[in-house]
Amino acid sequence: MNAAAARDRAIITGYRGPKVRIMEVCGTHTHEIFRLGIRSLLPEAVELISGPGCPVCVTPVSYIDEALYLAEKCHATICTFGDLVRVPGTAGTLAEARSRGARVQVVYTPLDAVTYATEHPEEETVFLSVGFETTTPTACLALRHAEAQHTANFSLLTANKTMPAAYTAMASHTDAYLYPGHVCAITGTSLPESLTREGISGVVAGFTAGELLRALATILEKVQADRPFFANCYPRVVRPEGNPAAQALVAAYMEPCDAEWRGLGVLKESGLQLREAFAARDARKRFALPAMTGRANPACRCGAILQGLARPVDCPLYGKACTPDHPVGACMVSREGACSAYYLYGGL
C-alpha cells in the first residue's frame, strides 16, 4: 500500500461525520470492493449499497427466454459473454440448452462472434448484446466489422442499457454515487457534473485498491460540506469529453428506447435498440421473435436488492434455494451481482 492509499484508508476508517449512503452502480466496483475487503474498513455511519450496475443482473427474464428461443427453436448459434450462460430464464438456462445440443459459444469479445460467423457461414450467429455504455460500442464495432466483411449471418439480440435514467431513478436511495469509471471513459463527465444541479452527488471511481480508496475518501471529505458535489477520481482514464469516436459509433447504429430493468421495471429512454436501417441485423426482427413475458421466481427479491431497498440476506431464497451453484435470481448468477458477492465474500 502506497502513502496515498494509506492516507485515504485513514480518512475512511476515521470518518466520524453524519450517516452517508453511497451507492456503487457498477458491478465491477461491487466485485472489487468485496474482493479487496473494503467494506470491513467502513465505519458504522457509512453504508455502501450495491446498485443496479451489473448488466446481467438487470437483464429481464424475457431476454433469456428470447435467447433460448433463438437457440432451440430457430437453431441459431448463440455467442455470448460467459456471465449470461447460467442466468435462469422462465424455463432454464443457456447452459442447459447447450447440454441438450444447442450451439452456445462463449466469446471474449463481440468481434470474435463476427469471426465465428464468418468462419461458419451456414450458421445463423446471434450475439447477445447486453451491457452499459462501456460495452455497447464493442457490439456496434462488431456490427461494423460484419457490414464491412459482408458477413450476412450475424445479428444482435440487444438489451443494451444506459445509466442516466437509473441515476435519476435511484437518487432518493443514496447520498452519493460511486460513478462507474469505464462507463464514464466512454460518456465523459458532463452528465454527472450536471446532476449536481439536481442535487445528485458522486465521484467517478477507478478499480484498483488505491483508486477505490481515493474515491470513497473523496466522498467522505466532500459530503461534510453539505452541498452537491462531483469529482473525477479516475483521471488517468476518464476525460471530460469521454470517447467521442465510441459515442459517434453507437449513435450511428443505435437509438434510445424504453427498456425493462429487472427489479426497476420499464425506465423511459433507458435502453438502446438498433436503428431501422439495421433491421436485418436485429435478431428480434430477423427471426420475427414472438413477444415474451418472462416469469421470474415470485419469491426472488433481486428487484428490491438492486434498488438498495433490501439486502441479499433479507431474501427468503438467499443461501437456501438460491446459491451461486444453483442461482434463482440474476443477482446470484454473475460474479458481479450483489447476492453472489455477499454469498462468496460476506460473513467474515
Place this chain on the structure above:
Amino acid sequence: MCVGLPAKVVRIQDGMALVDASGARREVSAELLSDIDTGDYVMVHAGVAIAKITEDNEDEEVPE
C-alpha cells in the same frame, strides 16, 4: 462486465493493436482511439481499447 485491463500497445496495424498485459498478448481493436502509438498504455474492455491511459501512477493491479 465493465472489467477493464490496462495493457501496453506493442504494434498497431489496420485498426488492430497487439497489446501486452504482463506478458499476455492479444489483438484488440484500436478503432475507437485516434491518437495511440506503440508504447502507450490503453484500457482494454471486451477486446476493444476504449481509452488511452495518461499518467500511470497507480500500479498495474488489475480488477478481474
Place this chain on the structure above:
Amino acid sequence: MTAEFPDDARVTLAHGAGGRQTAALIARVFARHFQNPDFTADDAAILPVGNFATGRTAFTTDGFIVSPWQFPGGNIGKLSICGTVNDLACMGAVPRYLSCAFQIEEGFPLRDLDAIAAAMAETAKAAGVRIVAGDTKVAGRGQVDGVFITTTGLGELLPDAEPSGSRAEAGDAIIVTGDVGRHGAAILVARRDFAIDAAITSDCAPLAATVRALFAAVPDKSAIHTIRDATRGGVGTVLHEIAAESHVGIELDAPAIPVAPEVRGVCGLLGLEPLYLACEGRLVLFAPQAIAPKLVETLRALPDSRQAAIIGHVTPDFSGRVVLRTEIGTKTLLPEPSGELLPRIC
C-alpha cells in the same frame, strides 16, 4: 525416436482388436519405451510388495483427458505419470509401480502416440517408478478426443510418514512449492479459444523426489501434517478442502502467493483467479511454523520448487473457511470455486 513411424501412420480399430496388430502396437510403442524387469507380457504383473520396508502400500488411480494433448512443458503422457506419482507422493509414499490404460481415437497418428509413450517412459524414469502393466483400446472416431489415459499406481510408504488432509492444525504454516496456476494458464493459451499468446510453460513435474527430500529434512516425519498436489481446481480448491477436512481456518497473505506475471496477465484478460487455475507440479504443505523455514530452504534447493514460499497459516478462527489478507491490509474471504472454469485441462 519419432522416426519410427511415417507421418501418415494412424491408429486403426484393428490396433484395438486384440490380434496381430494389437501385439505389434504394444511391441513397437509401449514395450519399446516402457521396458523394465517388471513389465509384463502376461495378464497381470507380479510385484514384490512384501519387500516394502513398512509393510504399507499406497494405491491410487487417475484419468487424463487433456486437450490439446501436447502443450508447452509436456504432453498427456507426462501428465499421466506426474498425476499418479504425485498423488502417491502426497501420502508420503515412494512411487514404485504403475499401470496404464489407453483409450485411443481411431485415426490418431502413431507418431504422436509414440511421443506420448516416450514422455511417459522418461517421466517414470525421473520419478523412479516402473510401468508394469497396461491396456490399449481403440474407439471409433469422435468417441474419444485423441487419446485418454488412466494410470494406477502403487507406492511404498516412508517410515513414520502420515500426512493427511485432516491433520492441519492451528499454528501450521502453509507452504506452496512454486508459482501457482501455470498448467491451467498454459492449457488455456494452447487451446487458442481466446486468441491469447503468452510464454507460459506448464509446471507439470513428478514430485516424488521432492517429497522424499522434505521427509529427509525433518527428524520427526509426522510433523509434516498435510501434503496435497494442487491439480484440478488449483491451490484455492485444495485449501478449501483442507480447511473443511481439518476443521480449521486458513489465512493467506495474498501478496506472498507466487504468480508468474504472464499467468497474471492471462487471468486479467479473462477475469480468472490464479488460485483456481490447475497446477500439475505444485504441492501445498502444512507443517508447524518452527520447521517451515527449513522445509522452504530444502524446497528452494530442488529444481521444481525454487520459488517455494510460505503463503499463510492455519488459525482456530473461522473454521472451514479460507481468508485472504489483502494488499491494503483488510481481510476478505477467498470465495469457493463454482461452476465450470475451463474444460478439459488435466
